[in-house]
Amino acid sequence: EAGVAQSPRYKIIEKRQSVAFWCNPISGHATLYWYQQILGQGPKLLIQFQNNGVVDDSQLPKDRFSAERLKGVDSTLKIQPAKLEDSAVYLCASSLRSGYNEQFFGPGTRLTVL
């Protein structure tokens, strides 16, 4: 079974630039999550999708972050414009359904904002 795929693995940009991350969840997983993990902290949920609908985006900074999940499969997370404090690892995870306890994580995208 293929795991959660993410790209790119690393990205370096300057502040005020835009960046996008891509995630392909495990086949058949209805729920997709985007997490932000700042160095020295645990992952923090940014947004949760159930199929292509948003379940929870309460911690997503909506003035600069956006996410979509087209056709209930792949997802993209965008930051525009980026700030220095956005430097973090962005993790995508998926699970069979919302409320299912085990989430499977991708390798993450390490973003550095200069």
Next chain:
Amino acid sequence: DQQVKQNSPSLSVQEGRISILNCDYTNSMFDYFLWYKKYPAEGPTFLISISSIKDKNEDGRFTVFLNKSAKHLSLHIVPSQPGDSAVYFCAARRIQGAQKLVFGQGTRLTINP
């Protein structure tokens, strides 16, 4: 508002000995707890979990203990092996309403030969 806390950023244990990682939580509504393990440049992987109706769950070398009155859980690894060297995250959630996972800051475990 750190609802899940892992107060030890790092822990060093000799191979073959027991590793004990601790986690405290403040939200009494949490009723399901998980431990994740993370190697460098990889995403976290699920290790073991426990429901609030239990006080212990065991899976091979890994045991999780839950003390609800103290709002404390711990992960025991015995015997510790070099491959156990990783960052361990504690996470908690409310089952009802499919509430999100809340993670602790992580503890870096190093197993010394």
